[in-house]
Amino acid sequence: MGEHWFASASGGYNNSRETKHVAAPPNNKVVGGGSLGFKTYQHTLTASYTRSSTDSYGLIGTVTSVGGSWGWHHPGSDWALSASYSEEQTRNTGFIRLSGWLASGGITRKLNDRSTMTAQYVYLDGSSIFTDTPTRFTVHSVRVSIGWSPQPNLR
Numbered sequence: 001m002g003e004h005w006f007a008s009a010s011g012g013y014n015n016s017r018e019t020k021h022v023a024a025p026p027n028n029k030v031v032g033g034g035s036l037g038f039k040t041y042q043h044t045l046t047a048s049y050t051r052s053s054t055d056s057y058g059l060i061g062t063v064t065s066v067g068g069s070w071g072w073h074h075p076g077s078d079w080a081l082s083a084s085y086s087e088e089q090t091r092n093t094g095f096i097r098l099s100g101w102l103a104s105g106g107i108t109r110k111l112n113d114r115s116t117m118t119a120q121y122v123y124l125d126g127s128s129i130f131t132d133t134p135t136r137f138t139v140h141s142v143r144v145s146i147g148w149s150p151q152p153n154l155r
Contacts, residue, residue: 009034014053029053029062044071061093078110082120100126100137113152119144 001007011032033050050065067086073079083105090098106120124139 004039006037006039007035033065042072042074045069062089062091064089080108080110082106082108095131097129098126099128100124111146114149116147117144118147 009032011030014029014031029051031052033048033052035046035048037044037046039045045068047068048066050063052063052065054060054063065086065088067084069082069084072081083103085101085103087101088099090096102122102124104120104122106118108116108118110116120143122139122141122143124137124141126138127134127136129135
């Protein structure tokens with residue numbers, strides 16, 4: 001799109017029918033999403049929206065997600081910072097509704113030309129209604145991960 005702007009878009013149509021639960025209606029949905037980002041010398045900002053017909057656990061329904069992220073990396077530095085926020089809702093499953101928001105922050109250190117180590121904190125606040133019973137939940141999570149690439153990282 002230009003020197004600093006970037007975007008992506010996707011779209012389609014889904015037709016699925018659940019075979020084991022008769023409570024779920026047929027799932028005929030328009031699906032898609034997009035993202036828009038802005039990159040400077042050290043910072044990257046991205047906003048995104050997605051509408052899908054299943055979630056990552058295979059729940060069939062209408063799943064919408066909106067979020068944003070920020071990343072910082074000074075070229076030549078071995079360090080990078082990141083933060084993100086997202087909200088997600090799952091509806092029209094026939095038996096459960098889920099909604100919640102998630103915020104995270106992390107720090108990454110380059111170990112060598114092919115490896116990185118990331119430490120991340122995530123906070124999740126959500127609610128669900130399962131067979132007319134409401135539930136609220138919060139999750140605190142700390143993750144440390146090591147990444148490896150078969151090609152040298154040139155940053």
